[in-house]
Amino acid sequence: MRVLAAMSGGVDSAVAAARAHDAGHDVTGVHLALARNPQTYRTGARGCCTLEDSRDARRAADVIGIPFYVWDMADQFHANVVDDFVAEYAAGRTPNPCLRCNEKIKFEAVLDRAVALGFDAVVTGHHARLDGEGRLRRSVDEGKDQSYVLAVLTQGQLDRAVFPLGDSTKAQVREEAAARGLAVADKPDSHDICFIADGDTKGFLQRQLGDAPGDIVDGRTGERLGSHNGAYGYTIGQRKGLDLRVPAADGRPRYVLSITPVTNTVTVGPREDLEVGVVTASKVIWHGTSTPVECEVQLRAHGEVYPATVTVEGDTLTARLASPARGVAAGQAIVAYQRSDEGDVVLGSATITASAPLLAAHA
Template sequence: MGLRVLAAMSGGVDSATAAARAVDAGHEVTGVHLALSSNPQSYRTGARGCCTIEDARDARRAADVIGIPFYVWDMAERFARDVVDDFVTEYAAGRTPNPCLRCNEKIKFEAVLDRALALGFDAVCTGHYARIADDGALRRAVDPGKDQSYVLAVLNKDQIAHAMFPLGDTPKTLVREEAHSRGLLVADKPDSHDVCFIADGDTRGFLARKLGSEPGAIVDADGTVLGSHEGAYGYTIGQRKGLHLDRPAPDGRPRYVLSIEPVSNTVTVGPADALGVREITAIRSVWTGCEPPTAPIECAVQLRAHGEVHDCVAAMEGDSLRIDLRSPARGVAPGQAAVLYAGDTVLGSATISAARAAV
């Protein structure tokens, strides 16, 4: 017997194909597009597949082709508070947030799922590339280049139990071919990239408009002033370009952002080999593939979307998660997610609060 399924339709090829597959599986499917901006024209324009007026129209046309009811839900206020404001606050605090992860957590699988369950739906279907195992564990997609388990790892067990990811077992190229065969006009629509609520892609400019100019110093590890900046929020750990330093390094090698101190408004830079991190502390852990470990576990950790995977030992220390890497990782920034895996299965995730250099 089929389920009552709410299909979140962004206006892109993935969510449209996922909705069509849910219909093929015998479910009673209703499409919904999330209106995430009170002024959609202020968001990114063009055929990108996320939150513009064109996207809403594309989603509606896809629903018509599939033959399912379609609605638009206004999530602008919730999105502004839980994703956009959070993004700005995190950068102001010297951290590097992932807005797609926050959107999955707070919008698609909290606000939308809560409303869907209240309306009598059994599950929410999306076009994410991930799989759900028979035991309810979240697993990587078969297409490693499109795998989105990292940005879904913040979901809890109950949310995963009410989720559907019909595309997790299919490479993206075949999804586009399938969309063509179904007559979906979004079959060739480009994938969305970057941050959807920053229309021109200029994150530093967006933050400057929100936070204003806050001049400060760029220094090396011993405190020598090398240059200045207009806001520490405009930098991320591991950044190389855009430093505009007045004094080159004595050895001529490039410098990278090593740390960001929002209280003193200082950005510290140094050589690439100073970026190596061996020990990570993370907070707000969520465990879906196992129970919270009572002893250290051998596993692997991914520290950014589509980033490298590192072997590690993870252990709970009070309310915090400690991760000891077998080999150093670079560009590890507070605010990012650390997602633990056993093979292709997500064990849990947590938000990085501190990282210590390799010694």
């Protein structure tokens, strides 16, 4: 099989490419240049959009013995990931840029170009598995599992994807990289958002959107408790950095309950007011299982899972949770899993649009 290996410059993608080569595939490595100006993105080992990463990927391809190219996808990345990130926050939602990058860049733009060039599939270093029926499953290393951010892929995209690392732990991948003589064996994992150079998300959004002063109000009484310079600087469930001028009568901390862009208002309240039992979502990707279905849902990357009853009607997914979840934010993904002895299977995903209190789940 002729495959294109997406090589980020990290240890996972290097070992994935090497395994594909060992399996007898005709492998070509490609590094995605995603930054319009790489110097404005992260440097060192903290991101996936650096000049160092490009060089590391090339060196890994040389060791493996495969052809290597760099594809400039900076404009597509900026339009589909960076601009989307800013627009979602401006609309009061909390996006996941890694999920959007997988959807729009690695498994849409890259896969489409690869197929047009005659490749059969795209190989990546994601920690996830595809079973014999082409179903997406969690990695055996649940701490590194990335099925959540891959659940936006269609079945057609999954059919042209290869994830060689799903049956290995991260420690095993690093050991193998060292044994292969790959210099990235001990390279730290990337963290945070790759296109925010200093890791200051609030500062980045402020530079993009400007100051937009508004009120912080109590969710139960409507009392004005303080002010903010931009509602985009807050996320559901946030506790720190609220700078409230009026303390709670009971002395307990307050959390962000909701963000309303129309009135530019941030609403706060006690922790128990974050509890939700019904989650509604749109942009559904569903893999054929009839609903309603008893399953488990994950509401954020590396977050808890909750038993739920999921129903899909048209482009709307509704999850009725068996126990309350907190900090559920519109814009994040909800991913449904079916637990099995062979590993959790992804049933589908959707983008969260709204949530309701636990009582509504049993109405």
